Amino acid sequence: MSETDDSAVTHQPFPADLPGDDPGEDVARGTGVALWKQIVERLEADIVEGRLAPGTRLPTEMELSERFGVNRHTLRRALAMLTDKRLIEATPGRGTFVKEPPIRYPIGARTRFSEIVSREGRAPSGRLIGSRIEPATAEIAEALRLAPGDEVLRVDMIREADGVPITIGSHWYEAGRCRDLDLLVAATGSVTRALETLGLGDYRRLETRITARLADEEERRLLSLPAGRTVMVIDAINGDAQRRPIQYSRARFSADRVQLVVKT
Template identity: 80%
Template sequence: MNASDDTSMTGPAIADEAGANDVARGTGIALWRQIVERIEAEIAEGKLAPGSRLPTEMELAERFGVNRHTLRRALGMLTEQGLIEATPGRGTFIKEPPLRYPIASRTRFSEIVSGEGRAPGGRLVGSRVETASAEIAAALRLPPGAFVLRIDMLREADGVPLTLGSHWYEAERCRDLDLVVAATGSVTRALETLGLGDYRRLETRVTARLADEEERKQLSLPSGRAVLVVDAINGDAQRRPIQYSRARFAADRVQLVVKN
C-alpha cells in the first residue's frame, strides 16, 4: 500500500487537539504507517497511558481522515508490535506491561496482582465431580479411580483476562468448596473456610504451547497466541497435597518470576 491507496476521503486530515494534522497525503509515506507512528508517539509521550482505551474505529477513522480499511491495517500493525490489544466486548486498549508474577512457597493471585498496583478479579467458570486421572490421583496421593472436585476459574487484572485455571481437590475432603468459591470469587478464601487457607507450594512445572480454542475464548486471545501452562501441587502444613492446579496464563501478559 502507498499513500494513494486510501481513496475514500480526499480532504485534509482532521486536526488533533493540538491543532496539527495527524496524517498527510502526498508525502510518500503510507497513511496507515503515519497512523502507526502517530499512535506510537502518543504512547511514548504518555498521552495514551497503559490500560487506557482507544476511541472506536469510527472515531479514529474520522480523526485521521481515512477509511476503515486503512485504519484497521494500522491497528493490526500496532497489535503485532504488542502496543495495543483488542478485547471482545470491551474495546481496544493500550497494553499494560507484563505483570510480574512471583512463584514461591506461598503464591496467592489476588495478593500478587494487588501488589503490582492492579485490581484483581475472578469468577467461577464451572465445577464438577469427576474421576481422577492417573496424573491427578498421583499428585494428590489418592487411589486410582478416586473422586475429585474440579473447579475452573478465570482470573483477571484490571478487567483483563490473565489466567484460566483448573483446580482439583479430594472430593470428600473439600465438599461444597465450589459453592464457596462461587460466592467469594476466591480459592484462598474458600479454602480458609475448610481450615486449609495456609496452603504452600510443593511443586511447580512450567511449559508453553499455543492456546486452544477454549483458552482463546476465555482469555480473549487472537489465533496463534501462546499460553504458559503452570502445573502446581499445593499442600497443607504437613505437606499433604490438597490441590493440583493447571493455570494457563496469556503468555504476553505475565512475567513468571521464580523466587528462591
C-alpha cells in the same frame, strides 16, 4: 467506502481526553507512505513517548477514523499492526487499551493471585466458569496421593486484573475433603477464601512445573488472544501444613501479560 475514498473524508479534532495534534501534522496523502502506516507511526510515537499512558482507553474505531480522516478499513489495518507490535490490546466488552506492562508474578511457597495483582496496583477479580465431580486420572491421582478413578472435584476459573483476563485455572481436589468448594468459589470469586472457609487457607506450594505452548481455541477465546499467541502453563501441587496435597492445578497464563519470577 474504498481505500481511495479516504481523500474525501474531512479531518475532525482528536477526542479531548487524548493528546491532540495540529491539523498540519495529520496523515498526509500523496507522500508514498500508506495512510495506515502513518497512523501506526503517530500512535506508536504517542505511546512510546508517554502521551498515551499504559492502561489508556483508545477512542472507538469511528472516532479514530474521523480523527485521522480515513475509512474504517484503513484504521483497522493500523490497529492490527499496533496489536501485533503488542502496544495496544482489545478486550471484548471494554474496548482497546494501551498495553499495561506485564504483571510481575512471583512463584514461591505462598502464591496468591489476588495478593500479587494488588501489589502491582491492579484490581484482581475472579469468576467460576465450571465445576464437576470426575474420576481422577493417573496424573491427578498421583499428585493428590489418591487411587486412579477416585472422585475429585474439578473447579475451572478465569482471573483478571483491571478486567483484563490474565489466567485460566483448572483445579482438582479430593472430592470428599473439599465438597461444596465450588459453591464457595462461586460466592467469593476466590479459591483462597473458599479454602479458608474449609479450614485449608494456609496452603503452601509443594511443586511447580512451567512449560509454554501456543494457545488453543478455547484459551484464545477466554483470554481474548489473537491467533498465534503463547500461553505459559503452570502445573502446581499445593499442600497443607503437614505437606499433604490438597490441590492440583493447571494455570494457563497469557504469556505477554505476566512475568514469572521464581522465588528461591
